[in-house]
Structure formats: structure tokens, C-alpha cells
Amino acid sequence: MAIRTPVIAGNWKMNTDVVSGLELAREILEQSDGITGVEKIVCPPFVALAGISELLGGSSVHVGAQNVSANENGAYTGEISTSMLEGLVSHVIVGHSERRALYNETSADVAAKAAAVVSAGLIPILCVGEALEIRQAGNAISFVADQLESSLAGYTAWESLIVAYEPVWAIGTGEAATSEQAQEMTAVCREVIRKLAPNAADSVRVLYGGSVNSGNIDELLEQPDIDGALVGGASLKADEFSKLITAAGSA
């Protein structure tokens, strides 16, 4: 089986501003630059990307965007294209559940965004996850498998893909999935990838996201199919985020 370098990615969501974002990035760099054996990514708001990308350029901390348009440049008021991100980021989150739920993004939209990200030479962090009602109805596995398969429709750049399983009920609630639940579902994601691209399944990193913190990260990382975490709230505090990086680096 391929050895997969763990990933700790921070999704800052709609938090920080140009000044405080730069400060947070500076603290994260200071506290985590020396930690090896883990890929570190921060995903600040768009307005902070230029400054943070300049600050972190050449360091061990990579920069990602939280979203992108699937369209090329043109008459799309308020949108950001992949070409605008080139030189600023290496990764782009696509299909976050908040975008799916609040902005009606479909899996077809997510597939188009992932393709645009890859065309620009960037790496998608593609998110999937079920809502509570779906889990309670016993349909989590089939829902997530279908959502991932349709979000990867037409996908070919298997060497540069990160998948994040983020159950909606665990996001921002303080109630993380148990490590057993997270393992079961990340394994489901890996089997979907195996079906679509048999040779890629053992090398694609599959992350867990949803109320990850320094108290639950070790147990999550012990699971064979969990290759790291996509972190919201705990990524906004440099010392807490650096603890997650340390845990993955030594995992």
C-alpha cells in the first residue's frame, strides 16, 4: 500500500480580515514551520490571499482557496476564477457542505469546479458528507458514495486530488464523528475512488472534517483510511492548529 503523507488543512471560512489573517498565518508559520512529515495548508478568505501567499511563499505552509468559479474570466459579477488564483494558492476547496447547502451547489457544479481547478494546475480538496437526517435514516454510506462519485464525474487528475469526508452534523457542533464512524466513511470514499481509478485509491489522501481538535486528532489519525483533517474552528487559533500539525507530523 502506498505511504500517504498526512494533510492538515485549515478552512478559515468567513473569518479574519486582511490584517488579522496575516497575523494568524504568521503565527501558524512560526509555530509549525519546523514540523515535518505532514502537509500543512491554510485556506483564508479571498481578500487575504495575496498577503498571506507572499508571507508563506517558499515555506512549508501551503495556501488554498475556499471556493472558485467553474467559469473562465468574464461577466460573472462577484466571482473568482482559477486564473486569478494562479500564483496565490496551490489548493482549492470545492464542494464544501456550506456551499452545497447555502449556495445550492450541486455535485455537477462541484465536478465542474474540480475540473477547472485541475486545468489551472491546482489541487482540489473535494468535500462530501451527509446531513443528520440521512445518517439517522441509515443511508449515510450510499449517500456519500453517490455524492462522491457524481462530484468526481469526468475527473482524471488522480495524482492530484484530496478528498474530505465532512459529515454535516459534525461541522461546528463540537460533536465530532467517532473514529469508527469516520474510518467507516473514509473507507467508503476510498472504495469509490478505487472503482473509478483502481491505481489511485491507495495514494489519494482522504481527510476527515467536523469538530476536529487537539483532543480527538490522535484517535482519528490512527485509523487506516484517515489521512489527516480539514479543520474549521480549531484552525483559527495558531497554537491549537499547530497541535494538530504536530500530531499528524509524528503520526
Ligand code: 13P
Ligand atoms: P469545524 O472544524 O469548525 O467543525 O469545521 C469543519 C469544516 O467545515 C472544515 O471545512
